[in-house]
Amino acid sequence: MSLNEAKKIAAYKAVDEWVQNDTAIGVGSGSTVVFAVERLAQRVSQENLRVVCVPTSFQARQLIVENNLQLGDLDRNPHLDCAIDGADEVDANMTLIKGGGGCLLQEKIVAACADKMIVIADYTKDSSKLGEQYKKGIPIEVVPMAYVPLRSRIQTRFGGKLKLRMAVAKAGPCVTDNGNFILDWDFDQQKEYDWDAVNRELIQMPGVVETGLFVNMARKAYFGMADGTVKERSA
Numbered sequence: 268m269s270l271n272e273a274k275k276i277a278a279y280k281a282v283d284e285w286v287q288n289d290t291a292i293g294v295g296s297g298s299t300v301v302f303a304v305e306r307l308a309q310r311v312s313q314e315n316l317r318v319v320c321v322p323t324s325f326q327a328r329q330l331i332v333e334n335n336l337q338l339g340d341l342d343r344n345p346h347l348d349c350a351i352d353g354a355d356e357v358d359a360n361m362t363l364i365k366g367g368g369g370c371l372l373q374e375k376i377v378a379a380c381a382d383k384m385i386v387i388a389d390y391t392k393d394s395s396k397l398g399e400q401y402k403k404g405i406p407i408e409v410v411p412m413a414y415v416p417l418r419s420r421i422q423t424r425f426g427g428k429l430k431l432r433m434a435v436a437k438a439g440p441c442v443t444d445n446g447n448f449i450l451d452w453d454f455d456q457q458k459e460y461d462w463d464a465v466n467r468e469l470i471q472m473p474g475v476v477e478t479g480l481f482v483n484m485a486r487k488a489y490f491g492m493a494d495g496t497v498k499e500r501s502a
């Protein structure tokens with residue numbers, strides 16, 4: 268089974284199990300979420316469901332609009348029944364690395380407004396320990412003027428190395444949907460980190476807007492496996 272097929276079976280199962288009539292849901296970002304929106308659109312038209320979708324990024328907003336789903340926002344829908352989102356890595360404790368696609372800030376805000384956060388992923392995201400599968404580091408969204416001092420400060424405090432994420436089809440850094448930069452923290456694989464404590468400390472550093480560490484947020488994860496089954500993990 269291809270990676271895309273693995274993403275699809277995880278996304279379809281999550282949408283089938285968690286989306287009900289008269290609900291407001293958070294729509295995550297990335298390639299796996301594309302399949303969740305596809306399934307949601309099928310169910311909305313086949314079952315005549317009333318579902319309001321709150322996006323976590325410009326990409327998610329486009330997906331919602333292109334699939335003719337009802338677009339909501341946190342002003343009108345501050346309480347969401349669930350948020351369905353991808354992840355770059357999910358460890359044994361359901362701690363996540365997110366932000367590979369650069370959308371971590373809005374993803375965390377939306378997940379925090381939801382009763383439960385449901386993760387959809389292919390088997391390459393399933394890991395026992397952060398860093399085992401995802402090698403690009405932990406994304407940290409920062410205010411542009413602070414990226415140099417923050418890069419040294421985080422390296423000195425926690426070890427590892429931080430790199431400014433560069434744009435792909437544009438010269439210069441990657442600019443997030445919120446006008447910020449991303450530092451990808453290649454943390455020290457030999458150290459045992461307490462991710463909750465690390466996340467709290469990072470957030471308190473002036474200039475850090477949000478981290479891609481999602482600790483105690485995800486309720487359930489669905490992994491599409493290479494053999495065509497869906498593996499589940501609960502918090």
Ligand SMILES: O=C(CO)[C@H](O)[C@H](O)COP(=O)(O)O
Binds near residue numbers: 354374
């Ligand atoms: O956090 C994210 C974007 O900021 C994505 O959810 C994460 O990168 C996973 O993406 P994909 O489904 O393409 O593997």
